[in-house]
Each structure stands twice: as structure tokens, then as C-alpha cells.
Amino acid sequence: MANRSYLYVVDEVPGQGAPLTRVSGLSEWNWDVPLLHELLVSGSGRLVPSTIWDAPAAAILGDYDQGVANLERLFARLPQDQETQRQIAEARSVLGDPANRGRYLLLEVAEIHVLSATDDENPHPEMLREAQGMVRDTEHHVDALIGAALELPPEKLPELTGSGAWASSLYFEPSGEQQPPAQAAPVQAAPNAHATIPPSHSGPPTSPNAPQFGPPTGAAAAPVFLARPLANGATQWSLGLIAVIPFPFVTAITAGIVMIAAGRSRAPATEAGERNRTNAANWGLTYLLSSIILIALHIAFLFVLDDTYSGSFFPIGIPITLWFAVSVTHIVFSIVGSVKASRGVVFAPIALPFFGPRLRG
Structure with a gap:
């Protein structure tokens, strides 16, 4: 229509x-x-x-x-x-x-x-x-x-x-x-x-x-x-692409926070739209926590591990490698979620189910 x-x-x-x-x-x-x-x-x-x-x-x-x-x-x-x-x-x-x-x-x-x-x-x-x-x-x-x-x-x-x-x-x-x-x-x-x-x-x-x-x-x-x-949730997923701005770590954390805030909007939405923006908020929280934990681990490894490990990338580089993989996944999810939501399809990636959709009875 x-x-x-x-x-x-x-x-x-x-x-x-x-x-x-x-x-x-x-x-x-x-x-x-x-x-x-x-x-x-x-x-x-x-x-x-x-x-x-x-x-x-x-x-x-x-x-x-x-x-x-x-x-x-x-x-x-x-x-x-x-x-x-x-x-x-x-x-x-x-x-x-x-x-x-x-x-x-x-x-x-x-x-x-x-x-x-x-x-x-x-x-x-x-x-x-x-x-x-x-x-x-x-x-x-x-x-x-x-x-x-x-x-x-x-x-x-x-x-x-x-x-x-x-x-x-x-x-x-x-x-x-x-x-x-x-x-x-x-x-x-x-x-x-x-x-x-x-x-x-x-x-x-x-x-x-x-x-x-x-x-x-x-x-x-x-x-x-x-x-x-009525909102369809595409905007909330699109906001995840803030993470592609070339400002490592900061934009990742910003993207997660923005997705959570936008995903909990109370603006009128279709049922699929409410589910999509809730899923975007849940993934935003998942990405935010993952980024904070992995970045903190990387910094800790730099200070804790001694010169024995300075000659190789691993194990010091394990947290940052995992964070990079999660960030690539985040960008893919943001694009796929935006496209599917714009078509009225619910996109539900694996994420912490912290928020639930506000569906009208």
C-alpha cells in the first residue's frame, strides 16, 4: 500500500x-x-x-x-x-x-x-x-x-x-x-x-x-x-553503520548506544517495525558490551603480558582480532537489518534478549 x-x-x-x-x-x-x-x-x-x-x-x-x-x-x-x-x-x-x-x-x-x-x-x-x-x-x-x-x-x-x-x-x-x-x-x-x-x-x-x-x-x-x-525499524538498523566512521573504538561504542536509544523509541510502528527496532536495540547492546569487554581486554593484555609475548601478535592480539570480527558482523547485520526492515520483514540476529517488543494486545 x-x-x-x-x-x-x-x-x-x-x-x-x-x-x-x-x-x-x-x-x-x-x-x-x-x-x-x-x-x-x-x-x-x-x-x-x-x-x-x-x-x-x-x-x-x-x-x-x-x-x-x-x-x-x-x-x-x-x-x-x-x-x-x-x-x-x-x-x-x-x-x-x-x-x-x-x-x-x-x-x-x-x-x-x-x-x-x-x-x-x-x-x-x-x-x-x-x-x-x-x-x-x-x-x-x-x-x-x-x-x-x-x-x-x-x-x-x-x-x-x-x-x-x-x-x-x-x-x-x-x-x-x-x-x-x-x-x-x-x-x-x-x-x-x-x-x-x-x-x-x-x-x-x-x-x-x-x-x-x-x-x-x-x-x-x-x-x-x-x-x-508507521516506523518499520530500518532507521534503527541503519544507525549501526555509524561504526564504519574511521575512528576506531569510539564509533563502535557510539553506534551501540545510538542503536539502543533509537530502538527503544515509542513512536508508532508496525508490528514488524516494533520487532525490528527492538532487535536492533538488543544487537546494539550486544555490540556495545562486546566492544567494551574486548577493548578492555586488549588494553589489559598490553600491560599484563611481559616481553615474552612481545615478539608475536598473539596472544596479545586475540581480543582486538575478535573485536574486528564482531565489528564486521555488526556492519553486515546493520545492512541486512536495514534492507529487510524496509521491506517489512523481521530481522532477528543472535543477540542478548535484554529488551522485549512493546506490542499492542
Whole structure:
């Protein structure tokens, strides 16, 4: 399940109190807002109340014909190779289909913007600023957006053409019921804001288990709480790579402490995520204690063993050799744990079972 950007076709302006007589799905994109979606609502864009999420979530509304015209300006400057032209033809076929045409294009971005919100208790002000920053209501804004699009590498071509993302049936469909009037005029972007700033993209998060927010209740006016993706434990395992910093012993101890602290986080997590971060904390403690003991033994051997052993590496070098082996194992565990956790798989290496997962009953 992915957080998505949704693009709809509507014939009325949401938030005007009238029902939406026509709501049609057009495109959806996982984990980001593609430049295609931004460009299609550019030039005449404005913020309107979301038709999927309850207030104060916002969406972006743009004129259909103007959005298509702006996209054609980009298409005219794209390469003429066969694959690019095939994807352009696909987009033109969808956008030019009489069954898809309408007065406005509606871009729902709340699911994407909540991913970068830092305030879990009240993410809406940050989300509003993100949405406002995507309102590009002048030709200068459109030119800047097209310029940013032309700088993307070839592998990002689908973000400009929508290839593979055109769909009439999207994950969420606005009901089309009577829309509550907007409580205040939508905040518009300042005339010169973002004129030359390329669009920012949040990119895919570390978790493939990001929550999908249930559809709004409709009758109730209570806001829908949008939460960031639940933790999957990948961050806790990744922190173990602090040990690769070339500062022997100190970074090993630091990595263990950081993994323990991060692994005992009480932030919301999936069940697999809670187990992964608990396992990361247990391994961090195991690595920390092993490092302290072996380093202490090495120092003790240096002082205790006499000149009889000074001519050979062993036995003086036994503790440091064991510590090096444990450190290599630690780095491997950190990489494997991070990869598996990011895929929603529990990674449970052998470690001291000091901590237990905080699972909800």
C-alpha cells in the first residue's frame, strides 16, 4: 500500500456548497507528486478544500484546457526518440478523450505532504504550506516548472508523461455529495513566490508500510487525522553503520548506544517495525558490551603480558582480532537489518534478549 497523489476531473469548484455533478479519476502516482500532475494544474492553480479528506486538508484546482496546453509546451521540447513519443501519445490519448475532458483538474496531495510533516499532533499547517508552494498561477511559474522538468534524467520520463499511471478508477473516489462551503478564502501563493524555485519532491519514504487513511466519514465535520508512515525499524538498523566512521573504538561504542536509544523509541510502528527496532536495540547492546569487554581486554593484555609475548601478535592480539570480527558482523547485520526492515520483514540476529517488543494486545 502506497501513499499517493490523485488527479481527478471535476466540473464544479469544490468548497462552493454545491454537489460535484461529475468526478472522474484520471491518474494516480505512488509516493510522490509527479511533475506531470503539477504542470496540469499550473497557470491557473488555486487551493480549494479537499474532496477526499475533511478540513483543513487542501487540494489544488486548475483549468483543464490550460493545464493540457502547459503540458503540450513541455511535450514540444522533449526528445523525439520512439519511447518518448510513445509515452507522449499515450498521454495525449487520455487527455484528449472526450470522456475524460472537463472544466477543471483537481490534484489531491494530502497523502504525500503528510509524509514530510514533522508535527505529528498537528501536521496541517505544514501540509498547507506544502500545497501552497505548489500553486503556480503565473506564466513565470509555468516556465520555471517546465525548466525543472527538462533537467530531469531520462529515467524520470514517466514523471513527465504519466506513463503507467493513467487510470479512471483510483484508490479513493470523491463521493460527489454536496460540498460544505469553505470557511475562509483559500490561501493563494504570493505573486513572486516560487517563481524560479524548482518543484520539491518528498521521494519515497523508508517504509513500504505507510498507512492508508480511511475515507472521510462525510456527515461528521471532525478533521481526519493524517499520520506519517508507521516506523518499520530500518532507521534503527541503519544507525549501526555509524561504526564504519574511521575512528576506531569510539564509533563502535557510539553506534551501540545510538542503536539502543533509537530502538527503544515509542513512536508508532508496525508490528514488524516494533520487532525490528527492538532487535536492533538488543544487537546494539550486544555490540556495545562486546566492544567494551574486548577493548578492555586488549588494553589489559598490553600491560599484563611481559616481553615474552612481545615478539608475536598473539596472544596479545586475540581480543582486538575478535573485536574486528564482531565489528564486521555488526556492519553486515546493520545492512541486512536495514534492507529487510524496509521491506517489512523481521530481522532477528543472535543477540542478548535484554529488551522485549512493546506490542499492542
